[in-house]
Amino acid sequence: MPNFNGSPGWDLVKHQVREALEEYSCFEASFDNVVELRNSVMVAESIEQGLTTTLWPQGNISFSKTLVSFTEVSLRLEKTIRRMILEIFGVHKYADELDDNTNYMLKLMKYNVPPNGEPTSGVFAHRDKNMVTLLYQNEIDGLQIENKDGEWMNVKPSPNSFIVMVGDSLNALLNGGVSPTCHHVLMKGNKARYGLGLFSGTVTGYHVKAPEELVNDKNPIMFEPFDYEEYLRFYFAQVPLGRAGSTLQDYCGV
Numbered sequence: 001m002p003n004f005n006g007s008p009g010w011d012l013v014k015h016q017v018r019e020a021l022e023e024y025s026c027f028e029a030s031f032d033n034v035v036e037l038r039n040s041v042m043v044a045e046s047i048e049q050g051l052t053t054t055l056w057p058q059g060n061i062s063f064s065k066t067l068v069s070f071t072e073v074s075l076r077l078e079k080t081i082r083r084m085i086l087e088i089f090g091v092h093k094y095a096d097e098l099d100d101n102t103n104y105m106l107k108l109m110k111y112n113v114p115p116n117g118e119p120t121s122g123v124f125a126h127r128d129k130n131m132v133t134l135l136y137q138n139e140i141d142g143l144q145i146e147n148k149d150g151e152w153m154n155v156k157p158s159p160n161s162f163i164v165m166v167g168d169s170l171n172a173l174l175n176g177g178v179s180p181t182c183h184h185v186l187m188k189g190n191k192a193r194y195g196l197g198l199f200s201g202t203v204t205g206y207h208v209k210a211p212e213e214l215v216n217d218k219n220p221i222m223f224e225p226f227d228y229e230e231y232l233r234f235y236f237a238q239v240p241l242g243r244a245g246s247t248l249q250d251y252c253g254v
């Protein structure tokens, strides 16, 4: 996966991102500012603290500096990457409108040590439903992505990089221009895995739809306009029925 570090020319990075999207729909983005988060012990502690705060909101624990700096850095990076992807598809004039209608979710993740040393699923195979996802982890790997040949590939981000994934919402916006990567988490070994995820998605009431520039006789519209939150509700209703593999196609495919 090519690396995005923000320093070489925009066009060069854009070219790398385009190639990565074509091959994997996912890439590693390194960013100098993540250095502040380099200490994985800090990441793990912050997540523990964050989880505790959620469970006991009255708890006397302040939201950790690590999480705040993660959020600041990753928000900026997400906006830049989303803008770059819109530019690749020639529809960057919609970037501001999209920014104005974007919400973020920060997810704190802890994967326990697998019992009996047996490899255990941490997150079942899925494609993200949102626009763009940025993932950051401590030094414990476990994320795997499915490549074009249907094989699982280990993802090993460096301590100062994020894994960037695109989701169904971005695919719909680009009229099928990207193919969200199928991924899962497989836990092995004897250490817990901690991760942070930033998920961008559109606000309730905003209809995700491909702009006219991307729709023509050769490329007819692929998805009916949809509300991200309603799509999520549909998706989560499918999970208990064992239909988590349901896609945007089932929900609003034309």
Ligand SMILES: O=C(O)CCC(=O)C(=O)O
Pocket: 107, 109, 123, 128, 135, 137, 143, 183, 184, 185, 195, 197
């Ligand atoms: O923990 C990870 O690295 C991936 C988590 C994930 O895929 C998700 O929350 O959608």
Ligand SMILES: [Fe+2]
Pocket: 126, 127, 128, 183
């Ligand atoms: Fe995911």
